[in-house]
Amino acid sequence: MTRPALDSWSLPWMGLGLSSNLSASDVPHPYRLLDASPGLFDFVEYSAPIALEEARAQATLFPEMWRRRSDVPVLFHPVHLNLWGPELEPASALKELDAHARAVGSPWVGNDVGWWHAGGQPFPGYLYVTPPFNEAGVRDSAAHALHIQAGLSVPLVTENPAVLATRGGLHALDFMAKLHARTGLPLLLDLGHLFSHQLSAGLPLRAGLDGFPLDQVVEIHIAGGVVTRRGGRTFYVDDHTQPVREELFELLAEVLPRCSRLRAVTFEGDGHPPEVALASLRRLRALVPKQSRAPIDIPASREPVPALSGDSRPWALFDAGHGVTPASENEDPEGTRADRDFRLAVVAEQLDKDWPLTRLLLAATPEGLESFTRSREYRGLFDGLGKSLSHAFASWARKRVMAAPSDGVAATLSLEMMLPHAFLQAPPAPAPGQVALAEDVRLGAFPADLTELVFAARALRRHLTGRAWACGALEVSGLEALAQVAARPGPGPWRFAIRRKGTGFEVLTLPPEVASGLQGLADGPLPVEAVPAWLLAEGQARGLLRRA
Numbered sequence: 001m002t003r004p005a006l007d008s009w010s011l012p013w014m015g016l017g018l019s020s021n022l023s024a025s026d027v028p029h030p031y032r033l034l035d036a037s038p039g040l041f042d043f044v045e046y047s048a049p050i051a052l053e054e055a056r057a058q059a060t061l062f063p064e065m066w067r068r069r070s071d072v073p074v075l076f077h078p079v080h081l082n083l084w085g086p087e088l089e090p091a092s093a094l095k096e097l098d099a100h101a102r103a104v105g106s107p108w109v110g111n112d113v114g115w116w117h118a119g120g121q122p123f124p125g126y127l128y129v130t131p132p133f134n135e136a137g138v139r140d141s142a143a144h145a146l147h148i149q150a151g152l153s154v155p156l157v158t159e160n161p162a163v164l165a166t167r168g169g170l171h172a173l174d175f176m177a178k179l180h181a182r183t184g185l186p187l188l189l190d191l192g193h194l195f196s197h198q199l200s201a202g203l204p205l206r207a208g209l210d211g212f213p214l215d216q217v218v219e220i221h222i223a224g225g226v227v228t229r230r231g232g233r234t235f236y237v238d239d240h241t242q243p244v245r246e247e248l249f250e251l252l253a254e255v256l257p258r259c260s261r262l263r264a265v266t267f268e269g270d271g272h273p274p275e276v277a278l279a280s281l282r283r284l285r286a287l288v289p290k291q292s293r294a295p296i297d298i299p300a301s302r303e304p305v306p307a308l309s310g311d312s313r314p315w316a317l318f319d320a321g322h323g324v325t326p327a328s329e330n331e332d333p334e335g336t337r338a339d340r341d342f343r344l345a346v347v348a349e350q351l352d353k354d355w356p357l358t359r360l361l362l363a364a365t366p367e368g369l370e371s372f373t374r375s376r377e378y379r380g381l382f383d384g385l386g387k388s389l390s391h392a393f394a395s396w397a398r399k400r401v402m403a404a405p406s407d408g409v410a411a412t413l414s415l416e417m418m419l420p421h422a423f424l425q426a427p428p429a430p431a432p433g434q435v436a437l438a439e440d441v442r443l444g445a446f447p448a449d450l451t452e453l454v455f456a457a458r459a460l461r462r463h464l465t466g467r468a469w470a471c472g473a474l475e476v477s478g479l480e481a482l483a484q485v486a487a488r489p490g491p492g493p494w495r496f497a498i499r500r501k502g503t504g505f506e507v508l509t510l511p512p513e514v515a516s517g518l519q520g521l522a523d524g525p526l527p528v529e530a531v532p533a534w535l536l537a538e539g540q541a542r543g544l545l546r547r548a
Helices: 030-036 052-058 062-068 091-104 135-150 172-183 191-201 246-258 274-287 313-321 333-351 356-362 366-373 376-381 389-403 407-423 451-471 476-486 512-521 533-541
Strands: 008-011 015-020 043-046 074-076 109-112 156-159 187-190 217-223 225-230 233-238 264-268 296-299 434-437 441-449 490-501 504-508 545-547
Touching: 015 030, 015 274, 030 062, 030 274, 043 264, 052 062, 052 091, 074 091, 074 109, 091 135, 135 156, 135 172, 156 172, 156 217, 172 191, 187 191, 191 217, 191 225, 191 233, 191 246, 217 246, 225 333, 233 333, 246 274, 264 274, 313 333, 333 366, 333 389, 356 389, 356 407, 356 451, 356 476, 356 504, 366 376, 376 389, 389 407, 407 441, 407 476, 407 490, 407 504, 434 441, 434 512, 441 512, 451 476, 451 490, 490 512, 512 533, 533 545
Parallel strands: 015 043, 015 264, 043 074, 109 156, 156 187, 187 217, 217 264
Antiparallel strands: 008 296, 225 233, 434 545, 441 490, 490 504
16 A cells, blocks of 8 residues: 655654553553653653554553553554565555554654564564675665555654674665665664674774764664673674663763754663663653754655565575574674574573473473474474464474373473463452462363472573573583483372463472362362461462452
């Protein structure tokens, strides 16, 4: 769908903003923070599904955002929008994107230049594939950007992507400058992403800024990350839950006066407790004081939408980042290994939400994780053949168990497959004078006793992590003990508790007398006097019980 051509876009002054995934369980909660410290920031930039109704259904803070958007303006920053890759976004997605942006009053839509999803599936952790910084990368990124802009009635603002492996001969800023020249679209400068490129390329932090069109930057992002050293190379890993580097605060202060069309500075503080976010926002508030500024007009892009080149480079880089092809076959072997390690860590983190025990038994090492990411089940996710990362791992794990039968692994896999079924129905809430299981707790039973395995997995994680801090490497040989424990399950029936944690589940082992006592609450609440005092105290101490 092509929008009517405009001569210019009018961009309001937004000021200082805080990013959010619009989840009530995430920190910092933007609206509580603003209520506690009025004037701390001016707007919320949020990530959510492209379709408005899907965002309403999934984002638990959406109702508050919607209610308060006239007082706290918003910017929509979707993370499911390809600005590079083998296929353009379908027209239906662009229609939903435009409807979403117009409904919430977002004056523009910003997104990192990268390949975010394939086959209807986002890459794990929304860890996109960065295009090569060369003319081919510019050409295809421009095709994506202009295709999206043709379906939008607000400007698309393109953001420089994060970098681990340096590919192509262009500097990241030169790549973005060429993209702007091809598209006429305004720019979003992410300081952490710039830092990632400079470190990977072995350049000073400010290299390339003098020739970059800072006057075309309408938004700046600043966020946390981790600097790591591997051999003779240094890498910056973009991780918003980490503190902001001092270098980035200093760089922000330097570039602010040079961005003459700047409209917004956004602190991406995902995962920061409110007291920590408060400190960073106060420091940023001093650099971006609360004020009113008149809107500015910028020329609207009228560039025609070019065709994609149709080359296979995106899938080649996908394969390199998931261990399908050796790092040595790539343009930047060491950077490719760093990129692969980060992707495998994200895959492991995602899998541990649903499969913390099975993953340790089958894919605890880099080789085990690569065995999964190289598999047909994993690749099928992004060919439109799979349902979710969790389903893909379950299918892969079942094949592994069938190929090399192990009673311990088979039992563990069966246990973790059954956990979600415990939450299919919500039990009744306790009435006054009653006791019930906690809202996020259910009881489970299994024919084999895996108490020792649950304990061993936690103990071994703690032990190996502690030793890794001391020696600088994870001694995966210690995982042999876990396989021994899995191979000797106790006799059942085994009774335990299950706690929902975010989108995953946690098995809680219980002393036999506690497990037996809780069975009376499996079907619903009981009067307080019907629950032994010792059981009530024990259950509440463990977070298993609630009283009305």
